[in-house]
Amino acid sequence: MTLHSDALLERMMTFHPKIIDLTLDRVWRLLAALDHPERALPPVVHIAGTNGKGSTQAMIRAGLEAGGARVHAYTSPHLARFHERIRLAGRLIDEAALSAVLDECLRANGDTPITYFEITTCAALLAFARTPADFTLLEVGLGGRLDATNVVDAPALCIITPVSIDHQQFLGETLAEIAGEKAGILKRGVPCVVGPQDDAALEVIEARAARVGAPLLIHGQHWHVTEEAGRLVYQDETGLLDLPLPNLPGPHQIQNAGAALAALRALGHGATVEAAVTSAEWPARMQRLRTGPLAQAAPQAELWLDGGHNVAAGAAIAATLDRLPKRDTHLICGMLNTKDVSGFMRPLAAHATRLHAVSIPGESATLSAAQTALAARSAGIDAQEAPDVATALASIIADTPHARVLICGSLYLAGVILRENG
Structure with a gap:
């Protein structure tokens, strides 16, 4: 069999x-x-x-x-x-x-x-x-x-x-x-x-x-x-x-x-x-999240998901954010240790109110939340650590219920989010 x-x-x-x-x-x-x-x-x-x-x-x-x-x-x-x-x-x-x-x-x-x-x-x-x-x-x-x-x-x-x-x-x-x-x-x-x-x-x-x-x-x-x-x-x-x-x-x-x-x-x-x-559809490329536990937990927020993870992707995400109506924008970011983390984040600094750093569940090559937060600060972004995406989101909407929240930094993190919120 x-x-x-x-x-x-x-x-x-x-x-x-x-x-x-x-x-x-x-x-x-x-x-x-x-x-x-x-x-x-x-x-x-x-x-x-x-x-x-x-x-x-x-x-x-x-x-x-x-x-x-x-x-x-x-x-x-x-x-x-x-x-x-x-x-x-x-x-x-x-x-x-x-x-x-x-x-x-x-x-x-x-x-x-x-x-x-x-x-x-x-x-x-x-x-x-x-x-x-x-x-x-x-x-x-x-x-x-x-x-x-x-x-x-x-x-x-x-x-x-x-x-x-x-x-x-x-x-x-x-x-x-x-x-x-x-x-x-x-x-x-x-x-x-x-x-x-x-x-x-x-x-x-x-x-x-x-x-x-x-x-x-x-x-x-x-x-x-x-x-x-x-x-x-x-x-x-x-x-x-x-x-x-x-x-x-x-x-x-x-x-x-x-x-x-x-x-x-x-x-x-x-x-x-x-x-x-x-007609083309392609998940985790500036994808709006409208269903699932995260969307339900933040009904007034605008949730986005992107799996881009290199310098060019950071620039592309920044250009996309530039086109959206102005709104308090928070990043929830997890990345692998093989990436140019500060290079990815630098173009996003002008758009991000704050970044919540997380590690990627189940990935041996993940950066720790502390390492990702450190890289964000070196790129000019106010950053703090969070144990997971749900906790980070709860912290953001407690202060800013109508925030724009972008979960980003890795296709592997995007995969975790889609499995749980697809």
Whole structure:
């Protein structure tokens, strides 16, 4: 009898001493043992970048599905439950299908070392190969060149969203080094949509594209996107689009929408572009929390949740807060010890009345509340510690019942909140 997916996933955590160990050798070995599902996928759109991968993927999926396409989608990490990572022909994978492919991968792998992300990516590819669909959207887990998703010889399209500094311990210290890893997804003859980039990153992407013969569709050169008079205006050589603003909040979603529109046009699905910006949903990206225990505990407050955790995400959240009506804004923040915490918080200092620091439940790499509070103070934010999110919220609304409260700092913290308040 096949075990429940939770038990299978727990076993997979034990196969390799490191959580992240970038190489494709173990993935190729397992894919060969599974009879190469990566060769039997519906046309693939491969998405790399530091910020905006998930939102861009969500918009592309919304656009394709509005045109009647059946779409597989792979994303990571999950927020509330693992099933979120694998969407089969438009629906989250069900428990029976997930357990079956996980079990098959475990049997094929045996006791050979392999990371959790590698073996679960192989399981997703197996599920995708066996379920009819029109497109497969693959989001890179980390980097690109050596990411477990980088096993498709000839995708239909690649996308590189904005590259910024993150995961330096794996990808390199400089923007150019990190961009080189992201550009590792480029394939000969396969077009690539390139989102807004710093010059140092774009130079590396262009050099790699020239080397492998990949045509680029570059923001600011081949396509343009702006917000004008409360509308999204997109233009490329095919013509101009005048669309509603994205339903995903924040000015940074304009550029993500632009990349999604460029992708849809490159895929020949330009007729369904409005749905891409108006129908996409992506949790924990400036998401309003209106239900659950936290919302009930603070009925007069305005609750938001965001999983962004690097310097660029801090700037994006700050820009989003800047657009909202002025209101006393309190942050409840928990972060991992692998992040540039002060760099994330610095752009938020101008918007935050106070920050309540918490640790992230169940995460070994969490910063303590004391460490997060210290980093907040160094970024110029008045900060105090709290034992948990609920206590922090109670403290805020005791003084300011109508406060705007943003829970932020980590996708892992966002996952905890959605599991308890989804």
